[in-house]
Amino acid sequence: MSALTDGGVGRRIAYYRSVVRPKMTQQQLADAACVALGTIRKIERGERGVTEATLEAIADALGVDPARLRSDRGAAQTRVHAALPALSAAIATYDFPDEGPVRPLRALRLAVAEAARWRVAAQYTRIVRALPDLLIELARAFHHAPAEDRAELAGLLVKAYRSADAVAYKFGARDLSARLIDLMRWAVPEASDPILTASVAYVRTETFFAAHAHTAGLRALEQALDTAPAPVGASAIAARGALHMRAAVIAGRAEDSAAATGHLDDARELADQVSEDVYCGTAFGPDSVRTHEVSVAVSLGAEHVERALDIANKWKPPRDLPAERRSGFYIELARAQLWTGLADDAFESLKVARHIAPQHTREHPWVREDAAKLRRLKRADSETLTHFAEWCAAT
Numbered sequence: 001m002s003a004l005t006d007g008g009v010g011r012r013i014a015y016y017r018s019v020v021r022p023k024m025t026q027q028q029l030a031d032a033a034c035v036a037l038g039t040i041r042k043i044e045r046g047e048r049g050v051t052e053a054t055l056e057a058i059a060d061a062l063g064v065d066p067a068r069l070r071s072d073r074g075a076a077q078t079r080v081h082a083a084l085p086a087l088s089a090a091i092a093t094y095d096f097p098d099e100g101p102v103r104p105l106r107a108l109r110l111a112v113a114e115a116a117r118w119r120v121a122a123q124y125t126r127i128v129r130a131l132p133d134l135l136i137e138l139a140r141a142f143h144h145a146p147a148e149d150r151a152e153l154a155g156l157l158v159k160a161y162r163s164a165d166a167v168a169y170k171f172g173a174r175d176l177s178a179r180l181i182d183l184m185r186w187a188v189p190e191a192s193d194p195i196l197t198a199s200v201a202y203v204r205t206e207t208f209f210a211a212h213a214h215t216a217g218l219r220a221l222e223q224a225l226d227t228a229p230a231p232v233g234a235s236a237i238a239a240r241g242a243l244h245m246r247a248a249v250i251a252g253r254a255e256d257s258a259a260a261t262g263h264l265d266d267a268r269e270l271a272d273q274v275s276e277d278v279y280c281g282t283a284f285g286p287d288s289v290r291t292h293e294v295s296v297a298v299s300l301g302a303e304h305v306e307r308a309l310d311i312a313n314k315w316k317p318p319r320d321l322p323a324e325r326r327s328g329f330y331i332e333l334a335r336a337q338l339w340t341g342l343a344d345d346a347f348e349s350l351k352v353a354r355h356i357a358p359q360h361t362r363e364h365p366w367v368r369e370d371a372a373k374l375r376r377l378k379r380a381d382s383e384t385l386t387h388f389a390e391w392c393a394a395t
Helices: 007-020 026-033 037-044 052-062 066-070 079-092 105-120 124-143 147-170 174-191 194-211 214-227 234-253 257-271 286-300 302-314 323-339 343-356 358-363 365-377 383-391
Strands: 277-279 282-284
Touching (some): 026 037, 026 052, 052 358, 079 147, 079 174, 105 147, 105 323, 147 174, 174 194, 194 214, 194 234, 286 323
Antiparallel strands (some): 277 282
16 A cells, blocks of 8 residues: 555554653654644544655654554564665666666756755665665666766765665664775766765775774874865865864774864864855764764763763754754763763753654664663663663663
8 A cells, every 4th residue: 555544553653742752742743754744633633644655754753663653563673674685785786787767867966965865864764765776776877878977977876875875884784884885985986076085085984983993094084184175165175174073083982182182173173164064965064063072072081071061061953953963962962971970861862862863863872872771770660761772772
């Protein structure tokens, strides 16, 4: 069926919105799910069916698996995890794609841009549903493109691979993530775009984080900075600034306080020259640098977490900052609060992160670790904390 018409679906949506998430209004759910308010009202009243796409968007906004809304039974494996093999299969023939239709270049541009918007909004189910077919189509277009279109199509491939990688990396499919990064590095020379090359260097750092090879990752980023375009124009400034932000965090993980501080200072200086926006796939500007100040403080460890708390006492990420970045701020803040004995505050921060970007929060390993620790610290059972820990599979 193209739409679920069981009235129980609407009742379950209303339950999760008003009972499990008691502070979420119908308008807030509509905004978070990118669905019209009238549609939410009719679905909850059982006056209209729910398409799979709409149900997944609502589930993302509520922070539950779509299976919980389809029936009263426990959640099955998430749709993202179930779809990862299709993503892997889609890139297996990157250099020898099957024959098939290819949309005009303009339509491919729009599809890639839409996937990028889903990525910064942490809408991973939408990405994993659309990207396998899109990656196959882009590879097909690239290999059959006339010379004048080849560079642009290579750039579109890089951007699409990046959106796919966001899903693979966030959901723990590290081998698939590494493969997608390799494909970005394969395609980017064809694009002949120095800013896009810097963006790939930014993403490649994931492999160093995953391997805990922080010192090597810092060297790789500093090498990328040496070859990055001069900071002339907003995009080039943002590309260089993003590399400095990333370098500051990985320097923190490497316990190199001087390097972390230096890169953060460089990022801040560049951010003052541009407005906050998403440049070449990465959010950059004064607010993004501020969130990274918290991240660096947490990366450097217990002696520096007071800095994270000081920032949070004076500043909160604005609503127009991408959801993934805002939720990351509260996840990092929760860890700082937990380290300083502020268990209740840490749990509140985790709940805020879930409200902003449920999928990003649910799959973040620190969230699972911290939720499990919070359950151990709170010896008296808390229904809300227990539900949160079960939601993110904390053990």
